[in-house]
Amino acid sequence: MEKILEVQDLHVRFTTYGGTVQAVRGVDFHIHKGETLAIVGESGCGKSVTSNAIMRLIPNPPGKITKGKVLFKGQDLTKLTEKKMRSIRGVDISMIFQDPMTALNPTLTIGTQLVEGLKQHRKVSDSIAMKKALEMMQLVGIPNPEERMKQYPHQFSGGMRQRIVIAIALICEPELLIADEPTTALDVTIQAQILELFEKIQEVTGVSIILITHDLGVVAKIADRIAVMYAGKIIETGTKREIFYQPQHPYTQGLLNSVPRLDTKGKLQPINGTPPDLFSPPLGCPFTSRCPLAMEVCNKVYPDSTRLSDSHAVDCWLQDERAKKLLATMVTNKR
Amino acid sequence: MLRYILKRLLIMILTLWIIITLTFVLMTSIPGSPFTSDQTSNETVQQNLEKHYNLDKPKYMQYLLYLKSIVTLDFGPSIKQPNQTVNDLLGRGFPISFELGIVTVIVAVISGITLGVLAALRHNGIIDYLAMGIAVLGISIPNFILATLLIQKLAVDWEIFPVATWASPMHMVLPVLALATGPMAIIARLTRSTMLEVLTQDYIKMARAKGLAPWKIIIKHALRNALMPVITIMGTLLAGILTGTFVIEQIFAIPGMGKYFVESINHRDYPVIMGTTVFYSAFLIIMLFLVDIAYGFVDPRIKVTKKEGE
Numbered sequence: 001m002e003k004i005l006e007v008q009d010l011h012v013r014f015t016t017y018g019g020t021v022q023a024v025r026g027v028d029f030h031i032h033k034g035e036t037l038a039i040v041g042e043s044g045c046g047k048s049v050t051s052n053a054i055m056r057l058i059p060n061p062p063g064k065i066t067k068g069k070v071l072f073k074g075q076d077l078t079k080l081t082e083k084k085m086r087s088i089r090g091v092d093i094s095m096i097f098q099d100p101m102t103a104l105n106p107t108l109t110i111g112t113q114l115v116e117g118l119k120q121h122r123k124v125s126d127s128i129a130m131k132k133a134l135e136m137m138q139l140v141g142i143p144n145p146e147e148r149m150k151q152y153p154h155q156f157s158g159g160m161r162q163r164i165v166i167a168i169a170l171i172c173e174p175e176l177l178i179a180d181e182p183t184t185a186l187d188v189t190i191q192a193q194i195l196e197l198f199e200k201i202q203e204v205t206g207v208s209i210i211l212i213t214h215d216l217g218v219v220a221k222i223a224d225r226i227a228v229m230y231a232g233k234i235i236e237t238g239t240k241r242e243i244f245y246q247p248q249h250p251y252t253q254g255l256l257n258s259v260p261r262l263d264t265k266g267k268l269q270p271i272n273g274t275p276p277d278l279f280s281p282p283l284g285c286p287f288t289s290r291c292p293l294a295m296e297v298c299n300k301v302y303p304d305s306t307r308l309s310d311s312h313a314v315d316c317w318l319q320d321e322r323a324k325k326l327l328a329t330m331v332t333n334k335r
Numbered sequence: 336m337l338r339y340i341l342k343r344l345l346i347m348i349l350t351l352w353i354i355i356t357l358t359f360v361l362m363t364s365i366p367g368s369p370f371t372s373d374q375t376s377n378e379t380v381q382q383n384l385e386k387h388y389n390l391d392k393p394k395y396m397q398y399l400l401y402l403k404s405i406v407t408l409d410f411g412p413s414i415k416q417p418n419q420t421v422n423d424l425l426g427r428g429f430p431i432s433f434e435l436g437i438v439t440v441i442v443a444v445i446s447g448i449t450l451g452v453l454a455a456l457r458h459n460g461i462i463d464y465l466a467m468g469i470a471v472l473g474i475s476i477p478n479f480i481l482a483t484l485l486i487q488k489l490a491v492d493w494e495i496f497p498v499a500t501w502a503s504p505m506h507m508v509l510p511v512l513a514l515a516t517g518p519m520a521i522i523a524r525l526t527r528s529t530m531l532e533v534l535t536q537d538y539i540k541m542a543r544a545k546g547l548a549p550w551k552i553i554i555k556h557a558l559r560n561a562l563m564p565v566i567t568i569m570g571t572l573l574a575g576i577l578t579g580t581f582v583i584e585q586i587f588a589i590p591g592m593g594k595y596f597v598e599s600i601n602h603r604d605y606p607v608i609m610g611t612t613v614f615y616s617a618f619l620i621i622m623l624f625l626v627d628i629a630y631g632f633v634d635p636r637i638k639v640t641k642k643e644g645e
């Protein structure tokens with residue numbers, strides 16, 4: 001399958017008065033055409049920074065992409081001029097933000113906000129833009145689109161606003177949609193509706209979706225593949241099946257144990273401790289201080305990525321061939 | 336909408352009535368009468384004059400007569416210059432004061448917003464520090480001091496602009512500068528801080544994610560929202576500029592309403608005091624009303640047309 005986006009060794013830093021925050025510390029992942037990739041992780045682990053870095057929307061200063069590539073259909077976005085990048089934003093790659101209550105400009109009508117991207121990039125006439133806007137409003141399921149286009153954001157509910165934000169993101173028919181916690185700010189029932197809308201949109205348009213979330217319920221519903229992020233790194237990737245049924249990283253296992261599931265019968269185990277400070281992240285595995293299985297090597301050296309299948313990879317010493325041998329000898333020596 | 340306007344109109348009339356009453360009370364309680372400074376007048380002349388201007392009548396009658404003159408918009412002749420009616424003075428002075436005021440407002444708003452936006456876009460840069468430095472000076476120096484400084488430097492020492500009076504655009508520069516700097520500074524600071532806040536909003540990020548050009552994001556998405564607080568304080572600023580014209584007109588010997596107003600108080604010229612006060616108050620009240628209406632136009636969330644409780 002064609003890789004539409006490939007992120008290689010991405011590093012992002014923020015220079016602040018308090019020091020340098022290493023928000024993203026070497027992230028690799030890719031997404032295929034028509035696929036939904038979920039990036040999961042606790043808040044503060046660098047999910048938003050990663051997605052903003054792809055769009056080159058990191059505020060600079062203080063932020064900067066210090067290393068790595070973002071290959072969109074083979075073209076490295078980190079090398080583009082700002083002007084060229086503008087012609088990609090909203091056209092080839094679109095973004096949806098967490099809070100629909102603040103993502104729309106309160107002083108402009110929905111119609112204006114819908115068509116402005118189209119008019120900027122496609123130079124279409126007003127009537128064609130309006131037609132396209134109506135089409136999008138229908139696609140995302142807004143009743144009476146013609147009337148509603150003349151209204152302002154405050155006249156819509158949160159769920160409706162998120163539908164509008166989605167319509168805005170899709171109006172130029174992008175190939176990749178990055179949704180940063182698109183359902184976090186919504187009621188549970190509305191969340192389900194929005195997730196269904198994503199599925200429908202993908203069916204109709206074939207768009208690839210990077211879905212960023214800290215909610216495994218959301219992931220379980222619509223992701224094809226999952227990347228688990230921790231302290232600025234992706235520590236495990238795999239298909240939904242692999243991550244949910246054969247999680248190999250202790251952090252992934254911990255995450256899964258901390259959400260209610262039918263088979264755990266209410267025994268929830270939160271992960272103790274807190275993620276490391278990104279001002280001075282540890283040299284070794286960042287999960288060491290919280291990991292029940294941590295070994296001496298973990299604290300000193302970051303584990304290499306171990307491939308478990310074509311789609312499944314994990315950064316953990318427990319899966320490393322060398323460590324496995326070592327463990328085996330230790331066990332035999334004890335006997 | 337009609338209901339709202341009617342309600343506002345009622346409140347405006349009530350406000351005006353309170354101002355008139357207060358002015359009347361204050362005016363008549365200042366010691367002295369319009370004729371005390373006249374050397375020529377003797378007892379009988381003074382009595383005749385008082386009779387002529389109804390000043391011999393009881394206070395409440397005088398009050399009612401003033402109210403009547405306001406309702407009929409006929410303030411009668413001036414006491415000091417009996418050959419002129421108050422309406423004549425207003426008709427002559429108002430256009431000049433209005434010109435001074437409106438040019439000041441335009442200069443203050445345009446330069447204030449520009450300065451504020453530039454400062455916000457170059458946040459913590461040299462332009463920012465420069466603009467805010469100017470703003471702090473503008474706020475802390477009172478307009479009459481600035482006026483004298485400007486006259487001394489630009490008119491007397493360097494002879495670039497005329498010292499006083501009101502004849503050509505060159506004559507307008509110094510008084511407008513003196514009057515506009517304060518409000519400009521306030522607008523600049525406010526625009527900067529709201530602009531900085533607006534620029535961090537999600538909808539600005541979303542506009543960037545749409546791939547819009549930077550100038551479009553600033554003008555269409557940021558500025559409009561950043562200007563709301565500026566519109567809110569416009570009422571206060573207008574009041575400040577209006578009272579500022581009294582002082583500035585005195586300093587620059589501009590024959591506007593402010594001059595008549597100040598003179599009328601010095602001379603206890605009751606009809607002129609009443610006429611100018613009513614005129615100034617009515618003008619300001621109407622301006623504040625217009626500012627409120629404008630606010631509704633810029634911010635769709637505020638609907639003046641909506642009934643209360645809706």
Ligand SMILES: Nc1ncnc2c1ncn2[C@@H]1O[C@H](COP(=O)(O)OP(=O)(O)O)[C@@H](O)[C@H]1O
Binds near residue numbers: 044049
């Ligand atoms: N503008 C910024 N300045 C300084 N630090 C930032 C900035 N934006 C994000 N960070 C830091 O980067 C880290 C990752 O943040 P983020 O990507 O927003 O996390 P999340 O996974 O919750 O989306 C956090 O430690 C945060 O403090």
Ligand code: SF4
Binds near residue numbers: 288292315
């Ligand atoms: S590398 Fe070590 S500390 Fe990190 S998750 Fe694996 S076992 Fe735990």
Ligand SMILES: [Mg+2]
Binds near residue numbers: 047048049180181
């Ligand atoms: Mg986030």
